[in-house]
């Protein structure tokens with residue numbers, strides 16, 4: 574095997590990027606994806622992304638979590654837009670297809686603005702607990718003292734609870750720093766660990782904060798860096814014009830040889 578790859582990170586959520594313009598990439602098994610994403614025996618990443626041509630779009634991105642499962646990845650989408658620009662698929666604007674459908678995006682330097690799909694349904698499970706799907710499913714808990722919180726053990730317990738164990742969910746723990754400023758840590762389905770940031774999770778947390786009174790844009794601190802989420806909350810409660818905004822950076826290039 575001799576496959577060129579690029580490594581990108583978006584606020585510390587990191588991805589192996591492959592360009593399938595020639596249509597000659599092999600179909601990777603879950604085991605191969607897991608191996609490539611392994612932090613010791615592989616390249617090391619939270620996920621793997623294939624960018625390829627798609628009629629009617631600038632490109633299509635196929636996202637795999639490190640366990641080989643698929644979903645929408647907000648940070649991965651932002652990185653795919655930067656990668657597509659570098660590969661010559663786009664200039665500053667993108668119209669691409671992802672797991673949950675079409676997305677628009679535009680690039681300003683290292684910052685990528687990603688349009689997320691509207692969110693029509695939000696579920697408040699308890700006073701400080703929500704479930705919101707922003708292209709991938711998110712359970713959101715508002716907590717205090719998040720820096721010392723047992724994110725992995727508590728996140729794993731929720732993700733494998735009877736409520737979610739079939740399809741799974743991502744679990745976001747959120748601390749309010751100010752009315753429209755959050756600190757978010759995320760246990761990610763499909764990585765089955767805490768990641769340094771989760772784009773769809775940060776988006777879901779910001780919408781949950783909006784239900785509790787936050788206004789757009791919400792600034793979100795993650796362990797891997799800062800993101801912001803802007804949105805319009807319609808009178809009927811639907812969230813539209815949702816944008817996930819933050820850096821996406823190439824870290825290195827390499828060749829997969831096994």
Ligand SMILES: N[C@H](CCC[C@H](N)C(=O)O)C(=O)O
Nearest residue numbers: 644646647648709771772773
């Ligand atoms: N683990 C998520 C997909 C990646 C989400 C995250 N990396 C993001 O930036 O949105 C899931 O299986 O639903």
